[in-house]
Amino acid sequence: xxxxxxxxxxxxxxxxxxxxxxxxxxxxxxxxxxxxxxxxxxxxxxxxxxxxxxxxxxxxxxxxxxxxxxx
Numbered sequence: 001x002x003x004x005x006x007x008x009x010x011x012x013x014x015x016x017x018x019x020x021x022x023x024x025x026x027x028x029x030x031x032x033x034x035x036x037x038x039x040x041x042x043x044x045x046x047x048x049x050x051x052x053x054x055x056x057x058x059x060x061x062x063x064x065x066x067x068x069x070x071x
Contacts, residue, residue: 008035029059033066 001022002010011018017038024032025045032040042059049055 004031004035007032007037011036026055026058026062029062030066033063039063 007018007020019039019041020032020035020037021041024040024042029040029042040059040063042056046052046055046059
């Protein structure tokens with residue numbers, strides 16, 4: 001577990017795309033995206049949702065919004 005500040009440094013220094021994984025959900029995916037990460041892997045938050053497809057749309061929208069990109 002790095003925490004967001006350490007993760008931000010990894011993203012900034014890596015010559016390769018970096019993806020956040022582990023503990024990422026709707027509550028914090030925007031913070032992960034704000035580090036500059038190229039993506040985020042979300043499992044539990046999506047699979048535990050009543051409507052998985054809707055939750056995945058929400059996650060993608062939150063990530064893209066924080067990164068300033070569109071779906």
